[in-house]
Amino acid sequence: MLDEYVVQDPMQARAILNPARLRVLLAFDVPKTSAQVAREIGEVPNRVGHHIRLLRQLGLLVMCYRQGRRVFLERKARNFRIPFSLTPYSSLEEALGLASAEILQLLRQAVAHWQQELDEEFILVGEDFPKLPRSPVKILDLVLTSEQVAMLEEMLRNLSNNGKRGIAGRRYKLAVLLAPVH
Template sequence: MAHEQLETYVVESPEQAMALLNPLRAEILSRLTEPASAAEVARGINEIPQRVNYHLKALEKVGLVRKVGSRQVRNLVEVLYLAIARTYVLSEALNWASDTVQQMKDQGALSHLVNTAERIKRDALALMERSDQEEQIPSATLDASIRLASAEQRSAFVEEYVQLVNQLVKKYQTQAQGQETYQVILAVYPKEGGTES
């Protein structure tokens, strides 16, 4: 079933900004690019379903996720949620001092980076266990470094990077049932000790 989802959403309300800057809520949002239940999200991030459900309700209250359906699982009816967008940008019009907004963006992004790295580690370990049982696990990684001359150039690079990957995802996305889903994660951050005079 198809559901409308924005590519990018500009966050202008303080309530939404604070919800996004909560690491667990940001992690839950990142798992909702496709409709999923609290139980599915909880399994994916190694959390208790009740805790995920609590945070889903908070995200729904501020308008960052919405209910898109339900399904019967044994004796339970599971509610399916979908994030309103794939990516989020904090607006400069949040009425916070610009240095506060920048600090919150930086901290939120770094916190999300840590959670994403933990998620990749958990997923990789689980896949290695499957590989130990002689199951073939296709995967790929890309590791590159780039020197960017300014903050403006960095922003332009990230924006174009995300656009190109989204184009690739749309090009190869299949609607066929029963096909394996692959996780695509992008990260851009300063290389430690990477400055040269």
């Protein structure tokens, strides 16, 4: 797997920017079969297979090896760099707006998945949020300085070392997204 691949084909850019295909592509962080990826992302195998065929045709997924009839694939690179000129966006703000909407949707899905793991009573919070635990759940939109980001990273490192015990016998999940803004 390459460390970085610079996309030069508009079809490759379009495939990577498709949220469903990107989810499938990113799941191939190590050699896996299509069935393994379908289970991992909780998607119908036929739909995943359709995305995999296109990603392979475009050279974004490559075959690593076979075990009998099972084909193990991995993505071409750890990171993909897409020139802005190959994207369908008219501005960087439009691209970031769509990306943040996708990120919030993925966070909602993650919370719904965590909810199933906890096996507790839940209440519905917000208009289109999944059922959330009664414990505090917050999504904040903050603008931080570089020093504040460094402090947050240090605090999260310290928390991760102590988080195995949980708080009052309960464990919590935390998702943090740090994205540069202009």
